[in-house]
Amino acid sequence: MKKLVLVFLVYGLWSMIYGLSFAETADQAYNSAHECYANLRGDAGAQKLREPWERCIRLFEMVRKKYARSPEGAEAQYSLGRLYEELAFNSKNLADWKRSVKEYGSFARAYSTNKLADDAYFRAACIEWEKLNDKNGAKKDLIKVIKYYKNGDKAGEAKKYLEAVDAGTPMNETDLKAAVVKVPPRKTENKAKSIIVVLDPGHGGNDTGAIGPDGVKEKDLTLPISQKIAAELKKQIEGVQVYLTRNEDKTLDLGERVRFADKKKADYFISVHANASKSGKERGIQTYYLNNASDEASERLASQENKYAGRKTSNLEKIIATMLQNEATDGSRALAGSVHKKIVSSLSKKYSDIEDDKVRSALFYVLVGVKCPSILVETSYISNPKEEKRLKTDAYQRIIAASVAGGLYDNIKNYKPKTL
Ligand SMILES: [Zn+2]
Numbered sequence: 127m128k129k130l131v132l133v134f135l136v137y138g139l140w141s142m143i144y145g146l147s148f149a150e151t152a153d154q155a156y157n158s159a160h161e162c163y164a165n166l167r168g169d170a171g172a173q174k175l176r177e178p179w180e181r182c183i184r185l186f187e188m189v190r191k192k193y194a195r196s197p198e199g200a201e202a203q204y205s206l207g208r209l210y211e212e213l214a215f216n217s218k219n220l221a222d223w224k225r226s227v228k229e230y231g232s233f234a235r236a237y238s239t240n241k242l243a244d245d246a247y248f249r250a251a252c253i254e255w256e257k258l259n260d261k262n263g264a265k266k267d268l269i270k271v272i273k274y275y276k277n278g279d280k281a282g283e284a285k286k287y288l289e290a291v292d293a294g295t296p297m298n299e300t301d302l303k304a305a306v307v308k309v310p311p312r313k314t315e316n317k318a319k320s321i322i323v324v325l326d327p328g329h330g331g332n333d334t335g336a337i338g339p340d341g342v343k344e345k346d347l348t349l350p351i352s353q354k355i356a357a358e359l360k361k362q363i364e365g366v367q368v369y370l371t372r373n374e375d376k377t378l379d380l381g382e383r384v385r386f387a388d389k390k391k392a393d394y395f396i397s398v399h400a401n402a403s404k405s406g407k408e409r410g411i412q413t414y415y416l417n418n419a420s421d422e423a424s425e426r427l428a429s430q431e432n433k434y435a436g437r438k439t440s441n442l443e444k445i446i447a448t449m450l451q452n453e454a455t456d457g458s459r460a461l462a463g464s465v466h467k468k469i470v471s472s473l474s475k476k477y478s479d480i481e482d483d484k485v486r487s488a489l490f491y492v493l494v495g496v497k498c499p500s501i502l503v504e505t506s507y508i509s510n511p512k513e514e515k516r517l518k519t520d521a522y523q524r525i526i527a528a529s530v531a532g533g534l535y536d537n538i539k540n541y542k543p544k545t546l
Pocket of ligand 1: 336
């Protein structure tokens, strides 16, 4: 009997904690997506590009998928209609208008009692009539507003609009400057613990890191890239705290970097580097997580990046490293996977011949002793003339930065430790 009571107690407690964290997570996820959108609204230049819209759309899609049965899921679905509408307004792409109609329709059908359901049908009708020349589609959606939502705030407008469609009158409700379109607002401040990220710009000061054929020093690339990652993280993840192990050109040994992460109580540690090879021919992106079981090539790179630690890796150190890292290895591997995937796919959209040089594991001192999921990103090859040139540019650095932040975001949303 006592056992049974205990079981119920534990179960009750567990579901309370789980329920609480679930609510906060849906809230937090929606806010991150909304923040992405709010930032985009404030950036006229970015609105003209496709990628920033797609980034926000992905965030809303994630909320919709994960929290379909919560209010946040419904709001995310409506927002998708809205984002595609705004994207289409900028891109003038017919497929984007169609997608907007589809998303609004999905919302109205799935959440028919939601207060925005009539708005969704109305928006869909406006686009069908004004942009897709689909008279029947527009009429069907307007009739739904008039018939099923006759007490709603859109019924009157829908009647007038239907008359115009019947008469073949051109309308202008999809001009975003003229149209009043509702967007679900961001949620109230969430009380979830904020995430702490320590970024580690590789090398610095006396330690130049690798030097490219055109004289570019690795230490001078890792800092601006890390600073851009910090800015992106703040944009993409609500309430994130970001610290850099160095914010200037100064010498730091690997131990100092690890202790810094420890002191800041980092949840994630990301070390930023540029790769180098003797021949200068190798190219591509590599992402590492710490492991002592590594292949020969990884071993070579590790010895190159570890040079400043001023010692060779002993077997004992390997064992200690493995023990320290064991609990975080699963998390590190998952983080490496999502960050790597994001960098390669984003760069490939803009640049030809981006090589996916895989997620690997190796023994990096800078990752040893960091108790949280930690990775080392080799952003490209500084020893390759073409990649050296790219690495210097603001555009290339920005894509890498947005991808690292996006990859971390994906990881937070998708990765659940096995113990849960
Ligand atoms: Zn390096």
